[in-house]
Amino acid sequence: MSPKVRRQGFCGVNPLRPSKHCSGERALVEYPGGLVKAAMQSSERFTPLVVLELVSDTKEEAISWLLHRIRDKQHNGGAELMVEQLGHGEAAEEKQNPNLFLIGTSLQRLLSGAEDLGLFKEFNDGSMRGFTNANKQNFKNFHGDGDGFLSMAECQYIIKHELETLRAKDETHIPGYTQAKLYPGKSIIRRLLSKGIMVQMFPLHETEELKRLSFSWFKKIKLSVQPLDEIRHYFGEGQALYFGFLEYFTFALIPMALIGVPYYLFDWENYDKYVIFAVFNLIWCTIILELWKRFSATLAYRWGTLSRKKAFEEPRPGFHGVLGFNPVTGREEPLYPNVKRQLRVFCVSVPFVLLCLYLSLYVMMIYFQMEGWALSFHDEEPTFWTGILVFIPSIIYAVVIEILNLIYRYAAEFLTEWENHRLESSYQNHLVLKVLVFNFFNCFASLFYIAFVMQDMVLLRQSLATLLITSQILNQFMEAFLPYWLQRRRNKKLIRKVKRQQTLTDKELPLEQQVRLEADMSTYLGTFDDYLELFLLYGYVSLFSCVYPLAAVLVVLNNFTEVYSDAFKMCCVFKRPFSDPAANIGVWQLAFEAMSVIAVVTNCSLIGMSPQVKAYFPESEMQLILWTVAIEHGILALKFILTFLIPDVPKPIQIQLAKLEFESLEALKKKKMLETTELSKVQP
């Protein structure tokens, strides 16, 4: 049963397993539609890349129609991919879903897909160029028929794109499901997903390469940097940029942590000494974000996503509306009036967010009351236990904050879904904005209140420490250990089950079991939560760390473990995600920059409030405030000027991009010149 299909091969750059099975797959595509058992006999030549899971009671006619459309030639409107049912459609056990399909394709198909997508690859001269089949031989690492030229992540991304752009022709609905309406041009996969007929579509892990990646990434304790290129090779650019940012952020914090330690050790109780630290904070948070943009551009250029043009964005799977004609494409598709969406945003979402902010403010006030009680209790009879009691309100508050954030997150997702955004990017932006505002308020409101209304620096330091430590512990637990523990239990169950059925000689699972195992793994929901966590940490460090110099040290420590736990999570806990060809960290760059502007304001205020500075203006507090405000405005202006002055893309890459642009202009001119000369020869 289930012949062990080789899962590494022509896509990955796998020097250990030379692949000889890349040509001649075309035969597979010619098989007639339907569930072919015959195909499995030649499965030694088939490299499954992506898994499609349909619900177990999917109607037979829908399945055979879908498989036919996937296998059909491109000029007939098909995707021209190879597809096979896992385990020949016979479920090993009754409870198992038989409708798992493996998808692969020929090398030639992948290369033409890479050209369609406009993937950028390294050229022989070291520059990055859009891949074309016509001059494929001039690309670096293109040997023979192109085996190993594309990474497996790229192959899977291409297949995903081809599947998502598989469009209905003249079908009015999915066969067998009259309620699942189709219209010419509608993406079939998106309709299957939105109607719940398709459970999921995910790329398969590459066990061998994953092992190597894990080893070089987190299985050995080391102080060297992460293997970003390998991460990109396996998980794609979006993931790699996240890990790059995490690492960059950690290293950027090290100077601050180094300054923080002696501060903490020697001047810990000397609050009026924090001015220098605040000034350092000001400079630091302005510069690191600018430098990150340059570093990120360097990475994105090397990975070929910097100058890649985005394809036309399709509507989200969940988007609904009345059928009409898209004014851009002229295609029939659901339309939803923008006015209605704006009404939903401004009349429901905005009031809801404001209500939540009010609620969060209310919770904060309760916290301050509890804090007051605990302190008065401690002041009456100070014992060891009451000393601990003082910290308890902060801990409870930190836990409540995390819970509120979690609940709010679900509400925000629901609301943003309900706002019915046409594009995934617009959906993401609205979601990020909602979540950010609330999280920012929830996490920092109490600190702002303590710092600027109560002006109690001792309490501020204490609250900051408690919030930071509690949220770190909670995060690490919720993010890595909990899913790991759940996953481990599930895995063990499965392995035990498999062992019961057959004796495993080597530790590797047979393909069928491996696919089922991966299908059951949790889905990685993108880098959203990871960035959000970094954003809040950045806030703790940049806004108030001058009163608690150990904050940077704590964040650095947290980030070091975060690298490991995130890496572990990506490799072992979650399904492999599709790669996401990101050129930058997107809306998060903006969020971090907004935070750094707020940091200028808080740090200037903290400096203005420090006894050290106050001593310079003994007679007039008004003078002090005016000076503080003037200097703050000056720093803000300088910050904006710096943002303009420092180019976002380093000079060498600017030159490379300009060169490419220039060459394409010249080529166009030359082509036109040739045409005119030929024309003038014809018409003398």
Add this chain to the structure above:
Amino acid sequence: MSPKVRRQGFCGVNPLRPSKHCSGERALVEYPGGLVKAAMQSSERFTPLVVLELVSDTKEEAISWLLHRIRDKQHNGGAELMVEQLGHGEAAEEKQNPNLFLIGTSLQRLLSGAEDLGLFKEFNDGSMRGFTNANKQNFKNFHGDGDGFLSMAECQYIIKHELETLRAKDETHIPGYTQAKLYPGKSIIRRLLSKGIMVQMFPLHETEELKRLSFSWFKKIKLSVQPLDEIRHYFGEGQALYFGFLEYFTFALIPMALIGVPYYLFDWENYDKYVIFAVFNLIWCTIILELWKRFSATLAYRWGTLSRKKAFEEPRPGFHGVLGFNPVTGREEPLYPNVKRQLRVFCVSVPFVLLCLYLSLYVMMIYFQMEGWALSFHDEEPTFWTGILVFIPSIIYAVVIEILNLIYRYAAEFLTEWENHRLESSYQNHLVLKVLVFNFFNCFASLFYIAFVMQDMVLLRQSLATLLITSQILNQFMEAFLPYWLQRRRNKKLIRKVKRQQTLTDKELPLEQQVRLEADMSTYLGTFDDYLELFLLYGYVSLFSCVYPLAAVLVVLNNFTEVYSDAFKMCCVFKRPFSDPAANIGVWQLAFEAMSVIAVVTNCSLIGMSPQVKAYFPESEMQLILWTVAIEHGILALKFILTFLIPDVPKPIQIQLAKLEFESLEALKKKKMLETTELSKVQP
């Protein structure tokens, strides 16, 4: 002598003079190089568009070489244009320069030039598309052989581009001038200009059309809007955008002026009532700039410059350096190390600017001293004459400011030239920045001092009025009347001279005299000074107008006359400028936005300082300041959020642009699909 060459025709859309002389000019190009008299015999068919003026003692060999290169076929590296010497090389008088050359070309050459330049024209379906010869018939207004399709300004722009990209082949220097070095790829025209062999290159006016434009623009008093499309048609997009902005700015000021009048009449002495006016200012200055961006995008889309790709930028004519290889183009060209330029900027230019600012501060202090003397004089013996004396320091200061601005302007130009920028755009940015900072400081420093240091609102109002009125009068004089008067004197002299030689039957000058007349006209130096003036006016209105509500009224009146004087200046005083295909007002948008941010700060401060608001915080001035600062930060944040929220391009144009993008992607895909199907047919 000098046969009257017809100067309107195939380029302009001139319905009065049908043109029948557009084909068959090719013959002209075939004439052998050198100064051909024969060519003039068929000059009835030649439409001169651009004039080249070489110095009168240019060596014969340089002229014949240049003419040969201009006439040579494109595949030989020539410009393939037609060129003729004005008046057959025989100067009518001894003092006149014989080396004026008229340049024209065939219709076909212009159309292919338009394609090279990527000019956007209106398509049959109403969208704007890049012009191509292949589907020229599908463009709107393309009839027959394309007569009247391109405006004369476009034709002249194409010729300018073709002349500027006329490059040296294997010449090592300009014949006859061994010191005028050339290297392969160097633009010949730029070298001639930088060595002073070429005096100027300018496009000719189109007398008929200019008359019509003048009439509809400024010769009749009317309240309707300016004919922006016609201005663009005659002068190009850069000019039309300036006049569009001037008009937009004027209309945007009208509500403020309308509110200002009753304020002035009834509440004039009631300084604590200015809060409402300041709040209005705040909202006004934020919104109008955002709306202008949208309006400007609409104009630029309609004129085809919004989505036009910029061609590769050539080095400026004055740029010098050691010969090396440009890393982008790979061509040999002078290189100048960026470090050296930065050193010049930061070690010379920046200190110089700071020194000038200090000097300006010093002058300001002298002004305040004079003001103090005058006031004390007036207070001792108040008569009518001392009442006038009080205004004299302000008037003197305003005049001194204008003079300082003028001197500084020359210094800034010299310094920026000396900084040796490679690109014209970089030169312009550095120049604008230098001039802006100084002008801002010079014009507004005294007002800031009065408002925030002296806190004397009466003096502020008085200074604002004097500065504004004086600078307006000075500007109108310097800008329009002076050049007009000079020009008129020159014109009269010339016409008298011509009359002496021959009796003019009609009022039109013969071509040769007309060309000489235009060659002697002052050169229009671009929109820089016009925008600068608007920028300062915008500053007066947005920063402090709440204390002097008549400011907006004065600026509106000034702008109405400014439209007329600028229009008059463009049409009658200056040489016709080459059109400049601008898509927006460039760096000025940024300057105006920076000013509106400063306006938020000043208006908030003025509100905070008003007795009305102070009354709300009777006991604590500190509270007042903190609230003012908090509200100011809130407004600034809102401003930035608004900038993000309001899309820069209106929705319908966004859709048009997306449609174009989508269509080109689809066309590419279809082409690729066809290639693959053909390929698969060949290789079965």
